[in-house]
Amino acid sequence: MALRIDGKKISMEMKDELKEKVAAMKEDGVEITLAVIQVGKDPASTVYVGNKKKACEYIGIRSLAYELPEETTESELLELVESLNDRDDVNGILVQLPLPEHINENKILNTISAKKDVDGFHPQSVGALSIGQKGFVSCTPAGIIELLKRSNIEIEGKECVVVGRSNIVGKPMALLLLRENGTVTVCHSRTKDLKEITKRADILVVALGKPKFITKEYVKEGAVVIDVGIHRNENNKLCGDVDYDDVEPVCSAITPVPGGVGPMTITMLMNNCVESVEIQK
Ligand code: GUN
DSSP states (O other), rough: EEEEOOHHHHHHHHHHHHHHHHHHHHTTOOOOOOEEEEEEEOOOHHHHHHHHHHHHHHHEEEEEEEEEEEOOOHHHHHHHHHHHHHTTTTEEEESSSSSSSSSSSHHHHHSSSSGGGOOSSHOOOOHHHHTTSSSSOOOOHHHHHHHHHHOOOOOTOOOOEEEOOOOOTTTHHHHHHTTTTTTEEOOOTTTSHHHHHTTTOOOEOOOSSOOOOOOOGGEEEEETTEEOOOOEOOSOOOEOOOOOOOHGGSSSOOOOSSSSSHHHHHHHHHHHHHHHHHHHH
């Protein structure tokens, strides 16, 4: 039977480690503050933002919530981000995506100081990652590396295949696996013979956004399968990009959906908030 990589458990362990670290920092007079900005009332964003606030509370990070109306202008939002950049008592700034259509997302993300970019979306953070310099790393791929390491799965020398090339998951995932000395291939919607390539993978990371797309025909016997997708099926049940029941018997380890990659994302955001103190020095 394959190892079921328990993201819920691993993220809880990490949160408890972070809680201790934050308490020790407080004793040294260091308090960490995360500013979270939401524009409009997208219901999914409200849930994510609520979960981020709860995680801050649990770990002992102060959170400042900015809940702005849908009509907020781009220049008003830029002004707020700039004012938070200038505040010494704010360590991290997170602008929840998506933003309303009248606001240029890139312009906002590029305005967040790279020193406070706890989401790891700023071009400077992505550039630093690509050349192995210090900076913030996008939370979901960073969480996947933690899942692998804490499950004692070696990356060095392994054939790693990433399906998906988004700026938030696929591309930083490939860079992180490379940093861990994996041999990395990135596949995407225009890849020919996807199965041929995914079947080579010792570690297969799937972030393509299609429910239950990856079946056992795509997976090598004994592979480690990481599922980044999250969807609701016709019965309102959550599922991933991987057909879990079909793939589980052929692989050596697999992340479930829910309870795999998902819980790690917010935990890595908390980790980035803690690291921000070091990065800001
Ligand atoms: N919207 C969905 N996921 C994310 C995330 O990780 N960060 C931000 N800022 N917005 C999101």
